[in-house]
Amino acid sequence: MTSITQFYKERCYVTADEKLIPKYWHPQIIDRVPYTLHADATRVCDPNWGVHEVIQRILALGLELELPVGEFVADYLTTEERSSLRLLLKSNVADEAHHFRGFQLAAEAYPLTEDVKDEAKVVSDYWKVMKDTTPSIALAAALEIGVFLPSLAALRLFGGSSLARMADGISRDEYRHAAVNRMLVDRIGYNLMDLSQLVLSTVVWVFQGLDIPESVLGVNVDWKFFEEASYDLIKTGSANQLDDLVNYADHLLPFEISNYKLY
Ligand SMILES: [Fe+2]
Numbered sequence: 523m524t525s526i527t528q529f530y531k532e533r534c535y536v537t538a539d540e541k542l543i544p545k546y547w548h549p550q551i552i553d554r555v556p557y558t559l560h561a562d563a564t565r566v567c568d569p570n571w572g573v574h575e576v577i578q579r580i581l582a583l584g585l586e587l588e589l590p591v592g593e594f595v596a597d598y599l600t601t602e603e604r605s606s607l608r609l610l611l612k613s614n615v616a617d618e619a620h621h622f623r624g625f626q627l628a629a630e631a632y633p634l635t636e637d638v639k640d641e642a643k644v645v646s647d648y649w650k651v652m653k654d655t656t657p658s659i660a661l662a663a664a665l666e667i668g669v670f671l672p673s674l675a676a677l678r679l680f681g682g683s684s685l686a687r688m689a690d691g692i693s694r695d696e697y698r699h700a701a702v703n704r705m706l707v708d709r710i711g712y713n714l715m716d717l718s719q720l721v722l723s724t725v726v727w728v729f730q731g732l733d734i735p736e737s738v739l740g741v742n743v744d745w746k747f748f749e750e751a752s753y754d755l756i757k758t759g760s761a762n763q764l765d766d767l768v769n770y771a772d773h774l775l776p777f778e779i780s781n782y783k784l785y
C-alpha cells in the first residue's frame with residue numbers, strides 16, 4: 523500500500539534545496555460545448571438520455587459540497603498529530619478550494635437553474651447535519667468515494683470535452699483523497715457502509731432520469747448503473763464496470779482543446 527510519505531511526494535515538486543512543495547490542479551475558463559460521449563465531438567448525446575439534468579445536479583452538488591468536504595478533513599486535522607499526515611491532509615484540504623473554483627467556472631459556462639441549486643442545498647444539508655453524530659473524516663471519505671468519484675466519471679463519460687477535462691483533473695486529486703481518507707476511517711474503526719443509505723439517496727438524486735441505451739455504450743447506463751458503481755466503490759474500493767467505460771476519456775488529445783488551455 524502506498525505510504526503517506528509517498529502520497530505526499532507524488533503530489534509535490536522538489537526545490538533546488540530539496541524541499542517538497544505541493545502542486546495544485548488549476549481550474550481554467552470552460553468553453554461551453556455540446557454534451558458528447560467520451561469527449562468525442564462526433565458522438566453528441568441525445569437529449570432524451572437525461573444527461574443535461576444529471577450534469578446540472580453534479581455541478582450544483584459540487585458547488586454545495588466541495589468546500590464542506592475540505593472542512594470535514596480540516597476538522598479531523600485538529601485531532602491528528604503526525605506531521606507527515608498533517609502536511610498531506612492540509613494540501614488535500616487546499617485542493618477542495620481549487621475544485622470549488624472549477625465548479626464555479628463550469629456553472630458559468632453551463633448555468634444552473636434555481637431549482638437545481640435549491641435541491642442541491644437540501645441534499646448537502648443532509649450531509650452537514652450528520653457531522654453531529656458521525657466522524658467528519660468518514661463523511662469526507664463517503665462523499666468522495668461514493669458520490670464524487672461516480673459523478674466525475676459521469677462528466678468524463680458524457681459531459682463533453684470541457685467538463686471531461688475538468689473532471690479528469692479533479693479526479694486525480696479525489697483518488698488520492700479517497701485512498702488516504704479511507705485509510706484514516708479504517709484506523710478509527712468506522713465502517714463506511716454505515717453511510718451507505720445516505721450515499722445511495724444522494725446518488726439516486728444525482729442520476730435520476732438517466733437512460734443511455736445499451737446499444738450506445740454496450741451497457742444500459744442509468745441511475746442503477748451508477749448506484750451499483752457507487753456501492754462497489756464504497757464496499758471494495760473499485761468499480762470495474764465504470765472504469766471500463768470512462769477510461770477512454772482520460773486521454774484527451776491536445777488538438778481536441780483550445781490552444782490557450784495548453785500548459
Ligand atoms: Fe474535491
Ligand SMILES: [Fe+2]
Nearest residue numbers: 591666696699
Ligand atoms: Fe476531495
